[in-house]
Amino acid sequence: MYQYQGSPMAHPASASRDLRSEDLFAGIAKFYPLRTHFFFATYLGLLSLFCVYIYANPFGLDTKPGHQGSGLGFKSKIDASVHTFFVVLSLALSKIMRRGHKVQKRQGYIRLHSRLKSFVWAPPLVVILGECTLLALGVWIESPKFSLNDAIKCILGLEEVLLLVIFVDYCRILVRHNKRKPPPDALTVLQEMGGEDTPLLYAIDHGMGLDSVTDEQAELIRFLQLRTTQLSKQVLKLQHRLDQGGARGEGSAGEGAGGAGRSPGGGGAASSASAAGDLDHILAARDREIRSLNGERDTLQREVREGKRRLMDLGAENQQLLGTNQQHVAENARLRAIIHEWSVRHAKLEAKLQEGG
Known part of the structure; x- marks a missing residue:
């Protein structure tokens, strides 16, 4: 579930899970x-x-x-x-x-x-x-x-x-x-959308207090774009740290080769290699999260476009129904006028018959 503080190193097995699972944002958000x-x-x-x-x-x-x-x-x-x-x-x-x-x-x-x-x-x-x-x-x-x-x-x-x-x-x-300290609403909605047992009902209102479902989907897209930007910055920082760790590891390895009699174990190179491996793992996890975020954003944008098309179709159908209703109203008025006219004629004929009798 949602975690406020944490590190991807604490969950090494989450990398093999589904990218749209509930661990999508785990460990990267803070309240x-x-x-x-x-x-x-x-x-x-x-x-x-x-x-x-x-x-x-x-x-x-x-x-x-x-x-x-x-x-x-x-x-x-x-x-x-x-x-x-x-x-x-x-x-x-x-x-x-x-x-x-x-x-x-x-x-x-x-x-x-x-x-x-x-x-x-x-x-x-x-x-x-x-x-x-x-x-x-x-x-x-x-x-x-x-x-x-x-x-x-x-x-x-x-x-x-x-x-x-x-x-x-x-x-x-x-x-x-x-x-x-509740989890973010956008995170909860995205987790519900990405669940295996939940159908992808993007066109429903999740009660976020917005005017329409389209506004809600737009806010979710902006949230995904912001998270993607933040993850991209973290990837760049981790890549920079990885490059610095590799450079220090090469320098330590050179010093160990020059003084093999004093430090045959090469402990500095081993520690830098371990740090580089950890950074590689974090970098790979961030890359997977960025790809999953991009997929979620594209899916939401596609659903928003489909929702807009549905709204346009419903608007056209509504206009057709309104036109048909107007025609029925006009026809009803015409029939009422005919009935009224025949009623008047019937009354006149009855009056003439009574006068003739």
């Missing part, structure tokens, strides 16, 4: 917990401190309007400026959250990314709406009875409550995900 809720908590804590400052007014600043009852108070101007700064912080928080969610999506947690998509713009949306309301109240309402400081208190209180509710839900999802 990285999502910590963006800490940034959200920091932002919420700063906003709470600002709310305490607004309500307590520890410095005793004047909250009354300017001279002759017009304009804004000095404290209200400062509070509005600080609130604008929190708008900028909310945009930065949204960017951090979106970046963390993309990392989870690249790891294959597509369902988690779909669930957290709506939380990205929630903090800036709430704070920007509060800022717009604050600007509208400060610009358009000019009354000596109106206090902008009271409006700021009300707006910040509502923002704090809304963001707290959003944070609790967001933190609940992340804490549960980090505690369970």
Whole structure:
């Protein structure tokens, strides 16, 4: 099954198994917990401190309007400026959250990314709406009875409550995900598709929270492409290490041949040869995994094309059915008109017969 840390050397027999078995991604993935809720908590804590400052007014600043009852108070101007700064912080928080969610999506947690998509713009949306309301109240309402400081208190209180509710839900999802450490959704789906006892039902919805099966297949293809790129980089690194190990082995063998009387065993050459053999094994396993990933990607692309063709065929059949339905509706309307006409004629004939009788 899925392993978070491991080495292909721990499973030497897996190389002889089917390339589409459940060990396809074993030993190459690592679970990285999502910590963006800490940034959200920091932002919420700063906003709470600002709310305490607004309500307590520890410095005793004047909250009354300017001279002759017009304009804004000095404290209200400062509070509005600080609130604008929190708008900028909310945009930065949204960017951090979106970046963390993309990392989870690249790891294959597509369902988690779909669930957290709506939380990205929630903090800036709430704070920007509060800022717009604050600007509208400060610009358009000019009354000596109106206090902008009271409006700021009300707006910040509502923002704090809304963001707290959003944070609790967001933190609940992340804490549960980090505690369970589930395997990636894309990995689970690909293992189900590659199982021997499971038919290749690529055209079904696996409940990843996407809009359509085509989007789901596209995400799986992107996941396979990313894993292929990562494996290619690992192959290049291992090949470089193999070349370096071979060069060191040749140098050690030369030194052993020059000083045969002192080191007849050639231990350095033997150890480097063993390391080279291990690297060859790892390199061969990575090559097999890359080939299997390419095969899975090609199969998924082919299934996506077939699914699109099926959708087009179904759309054409639907259009034909709609056209036939329209024809039936028109024919039904024509028959109803004929029946109505004959009913009118029948009524007229009955009236004439009654008059003649």
